[in-house]
Amino acid sequence: MVRIDGANAVDFHNTASVNETHGQVFPANNVTDMAAAELAEVRSEALEETMEGLSLGLSSHLKKLTSGKEPTDPRFTALEQLLQQLGDTQASTVNKLAEQFASLGDGDEILSQLKQLGLDSGNMMLLMMALVMSGKLGQSAYNKLRKLLTELLSQEGAEIALFAALEGVALDHAGLQALQQLYQQAVRGDAGLAKWFELLQHLPDRRKRIRVLLRALSEPLSDQHSGRNMVKIAAAVDDLRRLLIFLTIEEHCYMLARATQLDGEQVLKVTLQLTEQAWVYPQWIDEQIRLLPLMPARRLGFLRRWRELLSIIPLACFRDPEQKEHIEEAMLGLLDDWCDQE
Structure with missing residues (x-):
């Protein structure tokens, strides 16, 4: 037995x-x-x-x-x-x-x-x-x-299927097909960080599934993939790597959401979009916050907490250190403007 x-x-x-x-x-x-x-x-x-x-x-x-x-x-x-x-x-x-x-x-x-x-x-x-x-x-x-x-x-x-088993992800036929489609999308180089999150958002064990994709992209089992566009593969691997790091702060996003009565996935997504911006202005941040289902009186509190959240996002999630600094400056500028208006 x-x-x-x-x-x-x-x-x-x-x-x-x-x-x-x-x-x-x-x-x-x-x-x-x-x-x-x-x-x-x-x-x-x-x-x-x-x-x-x-x-x-x-x-x-x-x-x-x-x-x-x-x-x-x-x-x-x-x-x-x-x-x-x-x-x-x-x-x-x-x-x-x-x-x-x-x-x-x-x-x-x-x-x-x-x-x-x-x-x-x-x-x-x-x-x-x-x-x-x-x-x-x-x-x-x-x-x-x-x-x-x-x-x-x-x-x-x-x-x-094999990498999923090694990662402890049980896949039925539909689950395998879904992950295979994501793999093909990565090979084509179609996504981007925010897009990858959208594709993986509703899947269970998404961190493990990202690791499965990373392994499959990095270690194909046969030579049939030798003609792949390695520039696109490298870009997809970089996007998925950054997303995997980013998802380490998802609980912090959920905490911010609970404090401001928002949906956790919504906060996670807008934060991811923030890290994707090559250049951020206070006006852009203002627009994103106003798109959230927040009462006007809660927007200032959200911005303050969002700025605190930004400080703990791993640097590897950003394009470079300067990008993170620029986002922090834009948030601080908007915070000053809103405080002056009160």
């Missing part, structure tokens, strides 16, 4: 038990949890650590699965290294699951039980990699699993 996510006990020899287990097998890894905690404390350097972790080596390792080489090929060592990057809880769960499945012996039976788990494709690939790497499969079962894994890796959206 193996417990999955600390909830469901699964006996892979019991079909009824298997049918009761759906979704994500692997909890988010410890490194990701730690990075998320640091981001919540508005430490922009934590994002740099996250970005450094994007180079998982998948591009050169996973595509070797389609090379048709013998099991002694170094690709298995590479895959083993990938699995070793999982947190302790994940690694323990994966190893136990692989052992349970391998004990079934017959390749067709293993595949049948795998499909009945109801896993998304990303988690399915992770589990199958563990099985292929386990060394406990007979040759026939090994060949069948390796063939299916190769097919899964060749499907459109495979890299998105």
